[in-house]
Amino acid sequence: MRNMNPTIEWFDDLKLGMRFASDKLTVTKEDILRFAAEFDPQPFHTDEVAAKSTILNGLAASGWHTAAIAMRLAITARPFGPHPLLGAGVDDLRWMKPVRPGDTLHLEGEVVELIPSRTKPQGIARIKWTAYNQSGEAVYTFNPIAIVPSRPA
Amino acid sequence: MRNMNPTIEWFDDLKLGMRFASDKLTVTKEDILRFAAEFDPQPFHTDEVAAKSTILNGLAASGWHTAAIAMRLAITARPFGPHPLLGAGVDDLRWMKPVRPGDTLHLEGEVVELIPSRTKPQGIARIKWTAYNQSGEAVYTFNPIAIVPSRPA
Numbered sequence: 202m203r204n205m206n207p208t209i210e211w212f213d214d215l216k217l218g219m220r221f222a223s224d225k226l227t228v229t230k231e232d233i234l235r236f237a238a239e240f241d242p243q244p245f246h247t248d249e250v251a252a253k254s255t256i257l258n259g260l261a262a263s264g265w266h267t268a269a270i271a272m273r274l275a276i277t278a279r280p281f282g283p284h285p286l287l288g289a290g291v292d293d294l295r296w297m298k299p300v301r302p303g304d305t306l307h308l309e310g311e312v313v314e315l316i317p318s319r320t321k322p323q324g325i326a327r328i329k330w331t332a333y334n335q336s337g338e339a340v341y342t343f344n345p346i347a348i349v350p351s352r353p354a
Numbered sequence: 355m356r357n358m359n360p361t362i363e364w365f366d367d368l369k370l371g372m373r374f375a376s377d378k379l380t381v382t383k384e385d386i387l388r389f390a391a392e393f394d395p396q397p398f399h400t401d402e403v404a405a406k407s408t409i410l411n412g413l414a415a416s417g418w419h420t421a422a423i424a425m426r427l428a429i430t431a432r433p434f435g436p437h438p439l440l441g442a443g444v445d446d447l448r449w450m451k452p453v454r455p456g457d458t459l460h461l462e463g464e465v466v467e468l469i470p471s472r473t474k475p476q477g478i479a480r481i482k483w484t485a486y487n488q489s490g491e492a493v494y495t496f497n498p499i500a501i502v503p504s505r506p507a
Contacts, residue, residue, distance in 0.1 A: 242429065243429065243439065256440065268421065269393035269418045269419075285408070289449060293443075294447060
């Protein structure tokens with residue numbers, strides 16, 4: 202899918218409805234435990250046995266781990282060509298399904314809003330990204346506020 | 355500040371305007387580089403020299419690293435007492451200032467919305483969290499959708 206991504210150089214090249222797909226990444230049990238130990242030390246993320254009797258019914262990645270993986274994947278989609286992915290914030294961040302050890306995730310994104318700046322040679326590009334697991338289930342979505350330079354006059 | 359946090363056992367104990375503060379955490383350059391290498395490999399997060407000529411004017415933590423640190427800090431505030439911090443999503447996530455090597459962050463939170471469930475013994479608690487650096491500058495804010503059990507009848 203990645204080869205089908207549009208080639209973008211500047212804000213002006215983005216169009217509403219344009220779609221991007223990322224590479225894939227498999228999340229291991231070790232990844233989940235290591236991230237959780239550092240950032241989200243709660244039993245459903247840190248302890249395979251204790252996790253079974255929690256609301257998540259087994260070990261699952263911290264939602265912030267999933268969010269970090271999604272950042273990594275979004276970079277591979279190169280939605281802004283040579284320009285960085287740097288955001289002022291994120292709206293509509295939702296975790297829909299647990300991410301389990303061994304899950305393979307990829308991201309799909311769609312351009313949902315484009316707001317040219319009136320004062321600067323740039324625009325705000327909104328891409329709604331959704332992460333899917335290997336079963337095609339949507340596990341996570343987020344809509345960052347990205348600033349992308351415009352084509353020089 | 356942590357000792358001044360209200361003691362919460364159940365959803366029913368939370369009140370609008372209640373405030374929580376977290377422990378502190380210092381972010382090292384090594385932390386920033388390690389997180390970025392794994393999740394957000396862009397020059398302003400991975401390369402101290404190259405970062406100087408980017409829009410961030412020097413090395414800064416990935417926004418998702420800041421978000422992960424904030425999760426860690428929120429746990430220390432124990433806003434839901436013995437219950438986990440587990441969210442369906444987040445609204446109003448914004449990065450206001452770069453987080454630099456050596457910065458010491460802490461979180462402050464305020465209960466801004468409480469929605470008891472009509473069908474289940476639980477409620478949705480909205481806490482607006484803001485992360486501050488050692489200079490008292492707000493660097494990051496987020497408002498998770500947290501589900502907290504109600505006191506048994």
